[in-house]
Amino acid sequence: MTNAIEIDAVTRHFGRVRALDNVSFTVLEHSIVGLLGRNGAGKTTAMSIMAGQDRPTSGHVQVAGHDPFEHAPTLAQISYVRDNQRYPDDYRLHHVTRIAPDFAPNWSGDVAGELIEGFRVPLKTPIKKMSRGQLSSVAIVLGLASRAPVTLLDEPYLGLDVTARAFFHRILLRDYGEHPRTVVFSTHLIDESASLFDRVVIMDSGRVVLDADSDAASESAWVMSGTTDAVSQLTTAVKVLSRTIVGGLMSATGSGVLDSDTRARADDLRVQITRASLQQLVAAYGADDAASETNIEVRRA
Ligand SMILES: Nc1ncnc2c1ncn2[C@@H]1O[C@H](COP(=O)(O)OP(=O)(O)OP(=O)(O)O)[C@@H](O)[C@H]1O
Numbered sequence: 583m584t585n586a587i588e589i590d591a592v593t594r595h596f597g598r599v600r601a602l603d604n605v606s607f608t609v610l611e612h613s614i615v616g617l618l619g620r621n622g623a624g625k626t627t628a629m630s631i632m633a634g635q636d637r638p639t640s641g642h643v644q645v646a647g648h649d650p651f652e653h654a655p656t657l658a659q660i661s662y663v664r665d666n667q668r669y670p671d672d673y674r675l676h677h678v679t680r681i682a683p684d685f686a687p688n689w690s691g692d693v694a695g696e697l698i699e700g701f702r703v704p705l706k707t708p709i710k711k712m713s714r715g716q717l718s719s720v721a722i723v724l725g726l727a728s729r730a731p732v733t734l735l736d737e738p739y740l741g742l743d744v745t746a747r748a749f750f751h752r753i754l755l756r757d758y759g760e761h762p763r764t765v766v767f768s769t770h771l772i773d774e775s776a777s778l779f780d781r782v783v784i785m786d787s788g789r790v791v792l793d794a795d796s797d798a799a800s801e802s803a804w805v806m807s808g809t810t811d812a813v814s815q816l817t818t819a820v821k822v823l824s825r826t827i828v829g830g831l832m833s834a835t836g837s838g839v840l841d842s843d844t845r846a847r848a849d850d851l852r853v854q855i856t857r858a859s860l861q862q863l864v865a866a867y868g869a870d871d872a873a874s875e876t877n878i879e880v881r882r883a
Contacts, residue, residue: 585609587645592631601627618782623787625736625785632766633734661686661733685728700753703720824865
């Protein structure tokens with residue numbers, strides 16, 4: 583298997599802000615990777631470096647074997663969808679779809695037409711006047727109809743309604759199946775998108791905190807709930823990512839395989855163990871200890 587994207591020890595400073603801190607991960611060709619994490623985690627910074635629109639302060643990035651910032655032919659293989667795409671003032675949809683094939687050699691007019699119809703994108707409204715969701719629709723039309731070998735979707739469905747999001751998932755999976763490509767997808771609607779991902783990279787404060795096969799990540803993530811004392815006893819030897827304590831009850835989210843002894847002790851201690859969703863896992867990786875250990879007293883009337 584070939585790596586479509588290689589990010590090696592990348593750090594990116596903006597003045598005093600360290601947006602990326604020694605980040606390394608790879609993306610296999612023809613896979614869909616979810617790039618996840620809290621606001622400010624570094625996802626957009628990483629995406630724009632992968633897209634060749636920014637450079638690392640240190641470290642190396644290769645897309646299809648080249649530094650995208652320095653190799654124009656590589657840029658032609660990348661489609662980058664982001665939420666703040668700007669268009670000339672008088673541009674309408676047909677202007678965009680007319681020039682898109684000049685930049686995207688694999689452009690599919692059929693896919694563009696299908697998406698425009700399914701999203702109900704208004705044809706005559708200047709793009710500048712479109713609603714938030716309509717703007718996202720236009721960006722997705724460009725991102726998917728380009729059929730670029732490397733497709734970077736940064737928060738592609740801001741403002742999109744639930745029907746449009748389901749439609750987008752369907753067309754993405756169908757067209758990806760027919761025309762495989764490498765997709766990096768960042769979103770905060772994690773549970774809704776989780777089934778799309780082959781792999782997940784979770785970032786927090788500019789660092790990669792988890793880089794795993796997406797099934798393995800969710801299979802090894804758990805939530806333990808019970809009395810604070812019982813959960814505390816059980817979690818001494820396992821990796822806890824976040825804890826919430828409410829009125830003598832604790833819920834702890836963690837990652838790692840739980841052995842049969844731990845599960846048997848959980849039964850004895852009346853601690854319930856359930857599998858954490860990907861969204862719970864991402865939230866737990868992003869939790870500050872101080873914030874998550876909210877010891878809320880429950881007052882009785
Ligand atoms: N051009 C810039 N100048 C200064 N700071 C920046 C710049 N771009 C990003 N940052 C900072 O770098 C950090 C990472 O930002 P980034 O946009 O990559 O996060 P993100 O994970 O995409 O967040 P979100 O989920 O909110 O979109 C943040 O602290 C942000 O304020």
